[in-house]
Amino acid sequence: MLFTPYSLGPLQLANRIVMPPMTRSRAAQGNTATAEMARYYAQRASAGLIVSEGTQISPQGQGYAWTPGIHSAEQVAAWRVVTDAVHAAGGRIYAQLWHVGRVSHVALQPGNAAPVSSSALQAEGVKVFVDPTGAGPGAGVGEMVQHSMPRALAEEEIPGIVAEYAQATRNALAAGFDGVELHGANGYLINQFIDSRANNRTDGYGGSLSHRLRFLREVVAAVVGIAGGDRVGVRLAPLTTLQGAVDDTPQATYLAAAHLLDQLGVGYLHIAEADWEDAPVMPVAFKEALRIIYSGTLIYAGKYTVERAEEALAKGWADLIGFGRPFIANPDLPIRLREGAALNAPDRATYFGGGAEGFTDYPMLEEAAA
Secondary structure: OOOOOEEEOOEEEOOOEEEOOOOOOOOEOOOEOOHHHHHHHHHOOOOOEEEEEEEEOOHHHOOOOOOOEOOOHHHHHHHHHHHHHHHHOOOOEEEEEEOOOOOOOHHHOHHHOOOEEOOOOOOOOOEEEEOOOOOOHHHOOOEEEEOOOOEEOOHHHHHHHHHHHHHHHHHHHHOOOOEEEEEOOOOOHHHHHHOHHHOOOOOOOOOOHHHHOHHHHHHHHHHHHHHOHHHEEEEEOOOOOHHHOOOOOHHHHHHHHHHHHHHOOOOEEEEEOOOOOOOOOOOHHHHHHHHHHOOOEEEEEOOOOHHHHHHHHHOOOOOEEEOOOHHHHOOOHHHHHHHOOOOOOOOHHHOOOOOOOOOOOOOOHHHHHO
């Protein structure tokens, strides 16, 4: 089933393989996409669907050095080069819209201001990637540092951030993306409102589960109102505790979130499973409950093999499968998976920053054979 076509809203996907978002920190000055990024994504256009690296919706939404934005005219024009290249290669690509919230550093914030979050809570040990030298991505010189103490957003500020998500959606469509994915996982801003231990608010955005889901509801409603539900996805990490985002009742919380997103007509849910060594396995009962509650497309990502992917598709838990890190070193991953060919090993030292090395220089299968 993994190599069969799939209809995602108005899009016909060539297969059920998704390249999920992966930060590579190679944007140019002004946080604009580059010609090398266009080459990188076009090389991987044999995926049924590509979801771009996290793309900040505003300067405040940035949490790592050299990540691209989609809030200026220059950024929109630069992303258009990327989407044109992917489409010319026969691919489909969504933009992942990103506000990191507290997972940032004052060095990355406008005016060296404190990052913002649902609450003034710092996640100890959560680090972000900064460029202390100002040398830029080409130098590949950066370091991981503890994120800065955030301030809680005032209630009257929140509609402005919702409006930034809406404008980023308009910009993404103008840049030629086939749709947008909202990053609601991995401890970033939407996640900071949802999870009980990241949100100690006492107003209409905190406390009860319905209040903690309010920010998600308002952002999704605004984005769906612009793009249409069938061109909107949401990424969630229901049972993980990434970057200090912890919920006391995660199964209940995220089944409620799935029900809300189903009501709002979201086209797909992108479920990020734990992907580290010895990570806990997501319970089958939870996956079955998600399938009952949510009627749209379900994407799962997290250390999947072809065998695990086929099981998930056959049992109906998933419709599409994300393969993450294997795509870094294997631009033609779908072909390699279908043929059972050996995979290139990725160079972890070139994951973040730098130029073409470890980015666009991994060989295709026919190149390796030659």
